Amino acid sequence: MFEIQGELFVVSRNLLYVIDTAGTVTELGDVGGSTARVYMAANGADDNQILVISEGEGYIYDPSLGTPFQQVIDADFSAGIGVASLNQIFWVPRPDSNTLQGSGTADGLSWDALRRVSAEQDPDLLVQPIRLTSALWLMGKKTCEYWQVDQSDTTNPIRPVAGATIMRGVGANESIATYQNNAFWLADDFTV
């Protein structure tokens, strides 16, 4: 479930719905998958594109397009689990790697192979990115890296902050939850 601007987006099994404040439910369509958790984020563009990540596929809901939603078919797009949005860019991990890839600015249908960064403080795999305040945490299997906005780099406008890595990783990929400026997860030593 994902709430934004008075609308609640819900995926139940393979279908995406939107619910308004009056309780009216509208089916938007099929996002594939069946039982795996889906992830959603909005990119903050004028019409707030919403990216739904479902079992390795991406779907963009954008009211301005006039269609319920579109599947991301860019050849440079490949998604693991999770999605975070920062400065109108969607960031998703590439599967089984330490690489994070970014969408076009305010354009979740466009993905460039050059807009990629690697979490390299430790040779662990990237699990998923989360956004806290105006920064990203790249949550890995063994470490969690803190990345800030870097406006001087227009291709990859985020950079790691030296010395801000947590030497504790994620023990359960789907355990990560955020609230305001806080994150909770089952760590790789199975503490919370």
Added chain:
Amino acid sequence: MPGYTLPERATGFFIDHPVHKQYVLTFPSDNVTWVFDVLTRLWHRRESFDIGRWRGAESALFNNEVLIGDYRLGKIWLLTEKEFTEDGDTLKCQLVPPVIRNKEFDMTVDSITLFMEVGVGLISNIDAFGIAKALPIDPKIKVEYSRDGGAIWHTKEDLSIGRIGDRDIRVRARNFGRVRKQDALLLRFTVTDPVAVVMYELHAEVDVTP
């Protein structure tokens, strides 16, 4: 959270409750759900009736209401203090306080008093079988104890927590007997009636035998 089967499959989500912000962590292979309350900084177990784990799998604060997604039915529920069942299923509230123990001396536990909200019974006088009773239903709290670390629980008694408006009720169980210094007394309190359960404090009256 050690000792669970396939802990890497654990799933978590956050409940943005107006007062009790909660992190919910479920171990699906073991059918167990733990909840961390940010306000009290305490963990508790949460179960749906006859399921083991809690049915909640996702949450959102929407339209000033806390919504919960049901992993079994694909439905969305409203989390509210005004309802005392879970989709009609019994909502069981259970408290297991710290053990009563004195390592130096034997003791006799004369009484246990649970300070809680009383007089919260149902307004309706229709019981669970649809039979009208002469008086509003009198909700109960089951008091159990164990002397072997929780392996075997004995029912002490079912105490009234008061028909609606009955604010003079005292929730007190007596005569738990002698507890040797090498042993401990465990207590367990359970409410299954569909009423609000608010517990504040537990008071034990004991005689120590030097």
